[in-house]
Amino acid sequence: MNEPAFRTVNNLRKSGDIKGAWEHGFLALQSAPQDTYLKGALFWVCYEFIKQQLEKIAKRADASNNYRPSDFEFEQLESLLQTIVNLEIATGGLEYKMLLVQFKKSLEWFPTLIHLVLRHQVALFDDEAKKPFQAEKGEVPSLMLSTARQVASAWLRAREHWQLDLDQVMAFINQTREQASDTKHMMWLDYDQAKCLVVAGQYDQARSLILPILRKKQKESWAWGALAATYIKQDQSLAMKFFAKGITSAHDVTFSLRLLQGVIPLLLTNQKQAEASMCLKTALAVYQTKGWKIKPELEQLSIQGWYNAGVDEKLLTSYLNSISQDALDYLHGPMEKVIAIVENIHQSGKGFQAFVNKSTSLPVRMGLHKSKTRPQVGDYIELSLSKVDGEKQVVASIPSKEATIADVSYVEGNLRLTPKGFGFIEDTFVPPFVVDGKANETQVRALRIMAWDKSKSRHNWKAIKLVDLLD
Numbered sequence: 001m002n003e004p005a006f007r008t009v010n011n012l013r014k015s016g017d018i019k020g021a022w023e024h025g026f027l028a029l030q031s032a033p034q035d036t037y038l039k040g041a042l043f044w045v046c047y048e049f050i051k052q053q054l055e056k057i058a059k060r061a062d063a064s065n066n067y068r069p070s071d072f073e074f075e076q077l078e079s080l081l082q083t084i085v086n087l088e089i090a091t092g093g094l095e096y097k098m099l100l101v102q103f104k105k106s107l108e109w110f111p112t113l114i115h116l117v118l119r120h121q122v123a124l125f126d127d128e129a130k131k132p133f134q135a136e137k138g139e140v141p142s143l144m145l146s147t148a149r150q151v152a153s154a155w156l157r158a159r160e161h162w163q164l165d166l167d168q169v170m171a172f173i174n175q176t177r178e179q180a181s182d183t184k185h186m187m188w189l190d191y192d193q194a195k196c197l198v199v200a201g202q203y204d205q206a207r208s209l210i211l212p213i214l215r216k217k218q219k220e221s222w223a224w225g226a227l228a229a230t231y232i233k234q235d236q237s238l239a240m241k242f243f244a245k246g247i248t249s250a251h252d253v254t255f256s257l258r259l260l261q262g263v264i265p266l267l268l269t270n271q272k273q274a275e276a277s278m279c280l281k282t283a284l285a286v287y288q289t290k291g292w293k294i295k296p297e298l299e300q301l302s303i304q305g306w307y308n309a310g311v312d313e314k315l316l317t318s319y320l321n322s323i324s325q326d327a328l329d330y331l332h333g334p335m336e337k338v339i340a341i342v343e344n345i346h347q348s349g350k351g352f353q354a355f356v357n358k359s360t361s362l363p364v365r366m367g368l369h370k371s372k373t374r375p376q377v378g379d380y381i382e383l384s385l386s387k388v389d390g391e392k393q394v395v396a397s398i399p400s401k402e403a404t405i406a407d408v409s410y411v412e413g414n415l416r417l418t419p420k421g422f423g424f425i426e427d428t429f430v431p432p433f434v435v436d437g438k439a440n441e442t443q444v445r446a447l448r449i450m451a452w453d454k455s456k457s458r459h460n461w462k463a464i465k466l467v468d469l470l471d
Contacts, residue, residue, distance in 0.1 A: 006038040067105045228243040267279065355405075362393075370397065
């Protein structure tokens with residue numbers, strides 16, 4: 001009895017004769033074009049050829065992190081992908097999942113694969129593919145999320161040439177957001193989608209995605225640049241404001257290069273040639289200092305009549321600060337500013353509790369406190385508050401001089417300790433962690449707040465900091 005064609009193909013492939021498996025399989029397919037077993041066997045033959053090609057690209061990308069194929073590699077891989085598509089393998093099996101795993105870092109460069117994803121959408125992903133992978137160095141995005149990001153990147157770069165439909169792209173991104181269980185990396189999919197919406201002219205929708213990101217990434221220049229991009233066609237003064245905020249927020253000038261270039265046309269439109277010259281001179285200086293090849297766009301700008309190479313670029317920061325000083329107001333809406341006191345430092349060290357009054361105590365992320373030193377219990381601070389879904393949230397925190405705050409006062413006297421470790425100073429309760437090893441009857445001055453006492457269902461004085469009084 002003759003061996004089935006699919007089994008012969010599988011045996012040849014497993015023995016290492018990939019070429020023989022290919023020739024035998026596709027010859028047999030001509031006689032049995034509906035043989036699903038044979039198609040499945042041929043898929044894995046194509047997969048082996050693809051794997052060999054991608055290994056070369058990955059090895060080259062180890063140093064450059066550039067997974068773009070050469071023209072020859074592109075033609076070879078595209079041909080193999082088109083062959084797979086023509087096999088019409090049913091979804092729901094292992095085939096397409098393994099194919100996407102292989103192209104996880106280079107999918108955006110192959111139109112056949114992008115169209116395959118957009119055609120089948122979520123049918124290509126099982127439950128496992130929707131879950132992030134927990135690696136030693138942290139969470140790795142799920143296969144579904146990484147695929148969606150690659151699809152967005154492909155649309156941004158080659159939408160017209162590859163005839164990619166934006167509605168299909170948006171549908172896939174939205175389904176990914178609903179079904180993938182990623183938390184840590186989902187923000188980056190929002191960012192990718194927002195970039196697509198900006199290009200498509202859907203600025204309000206893009207802004208609704210960018211603002212929540214920016215509230216978390218206020219110190220990141222790219223996030224301010226993304227918000228600026230949503231205003232370029234709608235409100236140039238706001239766009240300049242956010243570009244300026246992004247440039248001054250950059251940890252290093254190299255991170256603001258795209259923003260420096262992006263704001264120049266807006267400055268020129270608003271008759272700010274000197275400031276535009278400062279931006280261009282600053283950008284050019286970075287390329288020269290780093291020994292990088294200057295971008296052709298910047299070279300073109302440098303030879304135009306408006307550019308003045310003699311401007312003092314050191315004046316740029318003060319100008320940018322002047323037009324961006326109220327940028328946070330647009331990020332969070334009208335803000336309320338209040339004086340508060342640091343009640344305690346969170347055990348994790350990543351934040352602290354700010355006491356405003358006996359009815360209001362707010363958590364503050366350490367990253368929102370703008371100071372050269374970390375806050376200490378008892379420090380006075382100024383909080384900028386916004387309302388999100390009807391609740392007050394801290395937008396920023398800065399040190400403040402000592403001020404009068406309702407429900408905050410000082411008391412002096414003897415520290416009376418109890419066997420359980422807590423104590424009292426007159427009518428003021430002193431928690432054990434505030435006692436911090438002080439002896440009974442020590443003369444102290446306590447900073448205290450009016451706090452809610454759960455055991456007595458009423459407000460009582462509670463010490464948050466003790467200072468010894470000298471005899």
